[in-house]
Amino acid sequence: MQHLALAELNSWSNALADLGIVGLLIIPAIPLVFIAVYALYYGVYGERKVSAFMQDRLGPMEVGKWGLLQTIADILKLIHKEDIVPKAADKFLFVIGPAILFVGAFSAFAVLPYSSAFIGADLNVGLFYAISIVSLEVVGILAAGWGSNNKWSLYGAIRSVAQIVSYEIPAATALLCAAMMAGTLSMQGMILEQAGPKGFLDWFLFQSPIAWLAFIVYFISSLAEVNRAPFDIPEAESELVAGYFTEYGGMKFAIIFLAEYASMFMVSAIITVAFLGGWLSPLPNIGSLALNDWTNGPIWGVFWMLSKSLFFVFVQMWLRWTLPRLRVDQLMFLCWKVLIPFAFLAFTITAFWEIYVGRW
Amino acid sequence: MSDDLHIEPTVRLTSVDENTTILEKDLDTEHMLVQMGPQHPSTHGVLRVELLTDGEVIVKATPHLGYLHRCFEKHAENIDYPGIIPYADRMDYLASMNNDLGFAVTMEKLMGIEIPERIDYMRIIVSELNRIASHLVAVGTYAIDLGAFTPFLFCFRDREHILNLLEWLCGARMLYNYIWIGGVSHDFPPKFKERVLEFVRYFKPKAREIYRLLTENEIFVQRTRNIGLLPADVAINAGASGPMLRGSGVKWDLRRNDPYSLYHELEFDIAVPDGKASVIGDCLSRHLVRAIEIEESLKIIEQCIDKMPDDPNFDPHATVPKRVKPKAGEIYGRTEAPRGELGFYVVSDGKGTKPYRCKARSSCFVNLSLLGEMAKGQYLADVVAIIGSIDIVLGEVDR
Numbered sequence: 001m002q003h004l005a006l007a008e009l010n011s012w013s014n015a016l017a018d019l020g021i022v023g024l025l026i027i028p029a030i031p032l033v034f035i036a037v038y039a040l041y042y043g044v045y046g047e048r049k050v051s052a053f054m055q056d057r058l059g060p061m062e063v064g065k066w067g068l069l070q071t072i073a074d075i076l077k078l079i080h081k082e083d084i085v086p087k088a089a090d091k092f093l094f095v096i097g098p099a100i101l102f103v104g105a106f107s108a109f110a111v112l113p114y115s116s117a118f119i120g121a122d123l124n125v126g127l128f129y130a131i132s133i134v135s136l137e138v139v140g141i142l143a144a145g146w147g148s149n150n151k152w153s154l155y156g157a158i159r160s161v162a163q164i165v166s167y168e169i170p171a172a173t174a175l176l177c178a179a180m181m182a183g184t185l186s187m188q189g190m191i192l193e194q195a196g197p198k199g200f201l202d203w204f205l206f207q208s209p210i211a212w213l214a215f216i217v218y219f220i221s222s223l224a225e226v227n228r229a230p231f232d233i234p235e236a237e238s239e240l241v242a243g244y245f246t247e248y249g250g251m252k253f254a255i256i257f258l259a260e261y262a263s264m265f266m267v268s269a270i271i272t273v274a275f276l277g278g279w280l281s282p283l284p285n286i287g288s289l290a291l292n293d294w295t296n297g298p299i300w301g302v303f304w305m306l307s308k309s310l311f312f313v314f315v316q317m318w319l320r321w322t323l324p325r326l327r328v329d330q331l332m333f334l335c336w337k338v339l340i341p342f343a344f345l346a347f348t349i350t351a352f353w354e355i356y357v358g359r360w
Numbered sequence: 361m362s363d364d365l366h367i368e369p370t371v372r373l374t375s376v377d378e379n380t381t382i383l384e385k386d387l388d389t390e391h392m393l394v395q396m397g398p399q400h401p402s403t404h405g406v407l408r409v410e411l412l413t414d415g416e417v418i419v420k421a422t423p424h425l426g427y428l429h430r431c432f433e434k435h436a437e438n439i440d441y442p443g444i445i446p447y448a449d450r451m452d453y454l455a456s457m458n459n460d461l462g463f464a465v466t467m468e469k470l471m472g473i474e475i476p477e478r479i480d481y482m483r484i485i486v487s488e489l490n491r492i493a494s495h496l497v498a499v500g501t502y503a504i505d506l507g508a509f510t511p512f513l514f515c516f517r518d519r520e521h522i523l524n525l526l527e528w529l530c531g532a533r534m535l536y537n538y539i540w541i542g543g544v545s546h547d548f549p550p551k552f553k554e555r556v557l558e559f560v561r562y563f564k565p566k567a568r569e570i571y572r573l574l575t576e577n578e579i580f581v582q583r584t585r586n587i588g589l590l591p592a593d594v595a596i597n598a599g600a601s602g603p604m605l606r607g608s609g610v611k612w613d614l615r616r617n618d619p620y621s622l623y624h625e626l627e628f629d630i631a632v633p634d635g636k637a638s639v640i641g642d643c644l645s646r647h648l649v650r651a652i653e654i655e656e657s658l659k660i661i662e663q664c665i666d667k668m669p670d671d672p673n674f675d676p677h678a679t680v681p682k683r684v685k686p687k688a689g690e691i692y693g694r695t696e697a698p699r700g701e702l703g704f705y706v707v708s709d710g711k712g713t714k715p716y717r718c719k720a721r722s723s724c725f726v727n728l729s730l731l732g733e734m735a736k737g738q739y740l741a742d743v744v745a746i747i748g749s750i751d752i753v754l755g756e757v758d759r
Contacts, residue, residue: 055513144441155416155740229507230579239744241401324579325507327741328416 004292009188012117012156027120031109040308043261044071050314051321081250086149089247093147098248098255100140105262107133112269113187115279115301126187129298130270131172134225134263138164143258145244156243159233159328166335167224167231170222173343174218177211177350178204178274191278199284199292201277203277208353214346215275217339219312222267228259229320233328268312272305394740398427401746402505405754411729411743418743421735423728425758432759436718440683441467441659442541444718448704449535451720452655452756454497457483457490457526458697460539466693466704471686475542475679480622482548483539485556486526488657488664492563493522494656494698495650496570498562498751502647504572504581505748511573514626518566521559528552531608543680553665560658567658571651575637575644584644588734588746591641595730603653604612604634604727604750614696626663628656643749650751653698685713692721698750699723705713720759724752 001296011145015021045060045068052059060067085091111126123129139162145157181204182190196202205211224231233243240246245256272278277299283291326334375381406427412420432451435649436444448463451455468475500515514589523533530538530546538545564742574580590600595608605612613630615623631652638644688710694703700723727750735743 003569051509055510056517057513151392155394175381232507239402239741308439323508324503324583325741326579327583327739329739330582 006255008058009116009192010119010122012115013119013122028110030114030118031112031120034114035106035109035258035265038265038310039258039261040071043264044074044257044315047317049321050317054318054321071240074261075254075256078250079253083250083252086247088149090147090149094145094247094250095147097140097144097147097244098252098259100143101137101259102140102255104133104136104140105259105319107136108266111187112266113191113273113278113301114305115298116188116191116296117298117301119188122186122188125185125190127175127185127190127270127274130187130266131168131175134266135164135168137259137263138261141244144248148244148247149245152240152242153244153246156240156246159240160244162229162328163227163231163233163331163335164225166332167221167339168346170217170335170339170343171221171225173340173347175270175274177208177214177346180347180350180354181211183205187273187278190273191280193282194277195296197285197290197292199280200277200282201284203275203280203282205275208350210251210349210353211275212344214350215271217343217346218271218274221335221339222271223316224335225321225350226257226263226267226316228264228316230323230326231331232320232325233331264313264316265309268309268316269305271312273307276308277304278308364375385738396743403712404501404752407747407752407754407757409730409747411735411740413740416740418735418738418740421743423731425725425728425754428754428758430755430759433717433719436715438714440713440716440727441686443579444539444715445540449537450755451722451759452697452699452702452724452753453534454489454753455490455494455698456534456536457487457538458494458537458695459702460536461487461621462693462695462697462702462734463704464539464541465695466691466706467684467686469693470689470691470706470708471541471681471684473542473679473681477622478669478671478674479676479679482544482662483667484621484623484626485661485664486529486536486538488660489522489525489556490659491698492654493519495654496522497688499570499574499647499654502745502748502751503580506580506746508574508580510578511570514566514573515570518563518570519560525552525555525559528555529682540680541684542676543678547674547676551732553668556661557665561660564658566653569649570654575648575651581637581644583741584638584642584647584745584749586639586642587738587742588643588749589639589641590730590734594733595641598730598733599726600700600730601723601726602696602698603631603646603649604700604730606630606649607641607749609633609635609640609645614694614701618694620693620695625667626660628660631656631670643745646749646751682711686710694721697723699753700727700754702756718750722756722759724750724754724757725759728752728757 013027016027049059060070063069063073069275077199085094108130110120111123111130135178142157145153178190182193196201200206205215245253248256280303281292281295281300283295285292366542392413394411394413394487395408396411397403398406403409408424410422410424411418432447435447445460445463448459451459496515496519500512503511526536527533528549529552530536590604590608592608592610595605596610605644609632611630611632630648633645635642638648686708688708690707692703692705694701702723703721705719705721706715709716731746731750734746
């Protein structure tokens with residue numbers, strides 16, 4: 001199994017890179033198209049349908065069959081809108097804010113392994129790169145909030161920066177547990193470490209007695225990092241109108257939304273890679289039924305990777321429509337007094353486990 | 361210390377004795393004035409709250425009213441008495457039946473009209489239905505204020521059934537003009553009572569569900585418990601009423617303490633929080649009062665339907681005066697609307713069919729005046745929780 005994966009590792013992206021400049025343009029275009037399609041259908045339409053089913057409604061039903069074209073109609077509407085920059089706003093910051101947000105969210109996709117055969121750039125510090133480039137969003141949020149010259153936006157921006165910066169600590173500590181278990185920071189390397197004939201039992205989540213704690217800590221912190229409920233305080237629509245993007249309209253608003261959905265997917269992908277075996281099949285080999293071998297491969301990899309990640313995006317939506325919002329001090333309490341101690345606990349136990357036991 | 365020393369405004373000098381002065385670098389932040397509203401998602405209409413904030417902490421909160429002022433009192437002076445009722449509808453537009461009932465009861469007291477028992481029961485049924493609908497909006501929008509969107513739609517789903525019933529009864533969904541001086545506009549349609557009972561049976565488990573959905577949610581409790589404390593003495597002195605007053609632990613309900621219509625014949629409890637789940641006087645208590653009141657109203661409706669006399673030749677207009685022309689005099693009538701004491705003060709000069717003066721005592725207006733008291737020292741996010749727990753309807757605040 002492992003040698004098979006190694007043979008095909010990055011084969012598609014390497015083949016594309018060999019095509020020269022055209023191939024090099026296609027590689028980043030793939031995640032871009034993916035984000036657009038995913039945000040359009042899974043992100044916006046899917047979220048509206050999911051929320052509708054949770055709330056005894058139908059959701060969008062008018063545009064197209066089952067409202068399938070609703071998001072397209074929304075995008076058309078947003079494109080038609082006048083691109084307004086408020087008079088009192090700092091024009092440069094106001095315009096650059098959404099751009100930084102999107103660049104931050106999108107750059108992280110460079111190290112995202114879609115399958116064993118495709119990855120934008122197989123960096124040896126892929127995980128490190130991903131979590132650090134995502135935090136570039138803080139700059140965009142601050143620029144947007146400050147540049148809007150609106151007090152509500154400023155509140156949103158300041159809250160957001162405080163929140164994202166704080167939650168990076170438990171998130172990174174929790175991911176370090178996975179990195180220690182893998183012994184590498186490369187995304188593909190981490191996934192390869194989780195390969196094995198036992199299917200899901202070989203994943204890091206089940207490879208140490210404390211990995212579940214790191215997994216939960218990371219999941220909760222990732223919600224806060226992408227400003228999703230119950231931690232959507234920066235954009236708390238009932239308190240801060242819309243938080244840092246109160247003054248935005250038209251396509252700038254759409255870009256901010258796209259960035260949010262992109263980072264939602266990104267953190268789900270990171271959790272998948274770090275704890276749930278990335279593009280590996282969950283099915284184990286049972287005797288002569290080599291389910292694991294049959295369901296692994298580049299194409300299957302795309303399927304597993306996307307379905308695992310999209311499942312976590314779904315969980316994020318599920319929470320969004322279920323839970324009320326925390327207050328800003330409660331949020332900080334949760335981060336500094338609950339999640340960080342638990343993250344350190346998980347970190348310490350994982351370290352000892354890796355030294356004395358390793359894989360079982 | 362020499363006087364020419366440059367001292368920054370953020371530095372504070374404290375003299376311990378004549379030789380020692382302590383230089384303290386102040387960590388105090390600058391105050392910021394934030395206008396919350398009139399276009400803000402959680403001011404429940406066109407309320408503007410002027411917030412003086414120190415970071416996230418509220419130093420001062422001042423509500424500014426009047427954006428929805430429609431001159432109810434002046435209008436009332438220029439129309440005859442039955443014509444006032446549609447205007448009263450539009451005060452607290454979420455509980456129109458209760459407004460109508462308040463005005464009708466006041467006028468009947470002024471004119472000394474005796475109305476049949478059946479009409480009294482009909483009025484209580486519709487106004488309690490309307491009270492449930494109003495509390496459902498209050499609970500649902502409160503959830504939205506705290507960021508939970510789904511309970512809101514659950515509440516609205518059930519409120520829809522009530523609105524359908526009332527629409528069937530009088531043709532309007534929100535502004536009914538149903539309760540008239542001396543009667544009601546229509547008799548119950550055939551099978552209406554059965555449908556109401558059906559609704560009560562359907563809604564009883566749902567009421568529990570709404571109660572549990574929010575009160576058993578840890579985040580919801582954390583957001584509301586011990587927030588916006590209103591001690592009972594402050595509430596009484598300010599003239600607060602309704603769930604605000606009962607949330608502070610005062611057993612005061614006009615349906616019991618100053619009974620009107622036939623409430624004295626009905627069994628129900630005054631909803632006050634027991635202080636187990638909540639701190640008496642906080643936002644959660646006020647929310648609990650509404651949740652419990654929904655269940656009490658269901659009890660009242662069931663009893664009314666049992667006791668209501670059936671009369672095939674019933675004429676809902678039998679006791680409606682042809683011409684409402686009260687003798688000279690004045691009256692203050694008060695009823696327990698969903699948001700508190702709704703009073704009408706009517707002065708008649710005895711000469712015409714229009715009141716000389718008609719003042720409406722609005723519960724929301726008084727309750728809202730306590731916002732500054734409760735919001736002081738709380739976080740910005742708590743202001744939203746407090747406004748939501750007061751449950752204002754700007755139509756009634758501004759009139």
